[in-house]
Amino acid sequence: MATRYGGIHERGLREGITAAVDAYARARGLLTAADRALRAGRVGANLTAVVSVKPDEPELTDSTGRTLGNTAARACVSEAVREHLGGWLEEHPQEAEGLVARILRAPAWD
Known part of the structure; x- marks a missing residue:
């Protein structure tokens, strides 16, 4: 059954993307321990x-x-x-760094 109005699985998608990008950015030094965790609104823009x-x-x-x-x-x-x-980001570091850079420049809207 289609749930065109969404549901909790959308929240799982946002959480998964945010966690993967945040972990990658921290492992590469693009975010430091002093930086706040990325938020779903910024990552999903x-x-x-x-x-x-x-x-x-x-x-x-x-x-x-x-x-x-x-x-x-x-x-x-x-x-x-x-x-x-997370695996894709590790396997494609050039694209991943461009993606993370775009996310870090994006305004947060959540």
Whole structure:
């Protein structure tokens, strides 16, 4: 079932991306221990993504059944995105540094 109005899996996507980019930036010295953690609004600026999850028993959180509320979906999406994006960043350092530089220049809006 499509949840065009989103749900908790979107939060997992944002958390996973933010964690992967923050970890990469800190490991490369682009962020120091004194710098605040990156926030999802800054990392996700101008980002377009498709997230597809298929829980065995979907939990819809509003009365119209338009948003997914499975907390397990949030954790699974976050972990998968963090792991796979983190690996991609490591394997593509030139692109990763450009991405991180763009994110660090972007205004935070969350």
